[in-house]
Amino acid sequence: DSGVTQTPKHLITATGQRVTLRCSPRSGDLSVYWYQQSLDQGLQFLIQYYNGEERAKGNILERFSAQQFPDLHSELNLSSLELGDSALYFCASSVDPSGGASEQFFGPGTRLTVL
Amino acid sequence: AQSVTQLGSHVSVSEGALVLLRCNYSSSVPPYLFWYVQYPNQGLQLLLKYTTGATLVKGINGFEAEFKKSETSFHLTKPSAHMSDAAEYFCAVSVSWGSQGNLIFGKGTKLSVKP
Numbered sequence A: 001d002s003g004v005t006q007t008p009k010h011l012i013t014a015t016g017q018r019v020t021l022r023c024s025p026r027s028g029d030l031s032v033y034w035y036q037q038s039l040d041q042g043l044q045f046l047i048q049y050y051n052g053e054e055r056a057k058g059n060i061l062e063r064f065s066a067q068q069f070p071d072l073h074s075e076l077n078l079s080s081l082e083l084g085d086s087a088l089y090f091c092a093s094s095v096d097p098s099g100g101a102s103e104q105f106f107g108p109g110t111r112l113t114v115l
Numbered sequence B: 001a002q003s004v005t006q007l008g009s010h011v012s013v014s015e016g017a018l019v020l021l022r023c024n025y026s027s028s029v030p031p032y033l034f035w036y037v038q039y040p041n042q043g044l045q046l047l048l049k050y051t052t053g054a055t056l057v058k059g060i061n062g063f064e065a066e067f068k069k070s071e072t073s074f075h076l077t078k079p080s081a082h083m084s085d086a087a088e089y090f091c092a093v094s095v096s097w098g099s100q101g102n103l104i105f106g107k108g109t110k111l112s113v114k115p
Helices: none
Strands: A005-007 A010-013 A019-024 A031-038 A042-050 A053-057 A064-068 A074-078 A087-094 A110-114 B003-007 B010-014 B019-026 B033-038 B044-050 B056-058 B064-068 B073-078 B087-094 B103-105 B109-114
Touching (some): A005 A087, A019 A087, A019 A110, A031 A074, A042 A064, A042 A074, A074 A087, B003 B087, B010 B019, B019 B033, B019 B087, B033 B064, B033 B073, B044 B056, B044 B064, B073 B087
Parallel strands (some): A010 A110
Antiparallel strands (some): A005 A019, A031 A042, A031 A087, A042 A053, A064 A074, A087 A110, B003 B019, B019 B073, B033 B044, B033 B087, B056 B064, B064 B073, B087 B103, B087 B109
16 A cells, blocks of 8 residues: 555546546655556656646646645546546655655556546 | 657566566666556556666565666566566656656566466
8 A cells, every 4th residue: 555545446437528536645745746547658647746836747638637735635637538538547646846766656546437 | 858668568477587677768867767566456566766876776576677877778677586476567767857756657568477
């Protein structure tokens, strides 16, 4: 158990819908990262938050957005869903705000299926 | 820009045989390098990491990796494979500047262990 929790574990929805994925980082970790894992693209970095502020953006679509709340949990919002958004979405956290050498601890992931 | 290449999407070894998973990286700055393992239906778990100092890094479960700057490689090895090592392995390089620290992953290598 990494200490990072993600809910829900599975999510099945239809095209055009909007969903919210939730992540609680390890106690004491200020940085939260979101990654998408798909068969086509592999593991891709989406976005990073540190102590409530966005710090880095990767290959995140405009239809996707995220935020980190004062209690440090984070939500990833996916809207206007398409079939191609079906993937495993991971949240990770680290203690070091500058990332780099710090280990990122990964949650178990949310498997999103868009029908 | 950083990138990671893992040679071989699937490696199969016999139980007790040497495990060698290959990873080459590209980075314009001294890299931080990681190996993560993903068991079926689980999140990623850190095996080992290289930041600075000793180039031979020992990790969990008997794995080790050697950072070779001249070859831009960070291959993962284990002297004797166990059935429990069957999983997918990801090599990653850390993007690190300012307060950013997201990981760039290779495509992954699925390790099968035959009895």
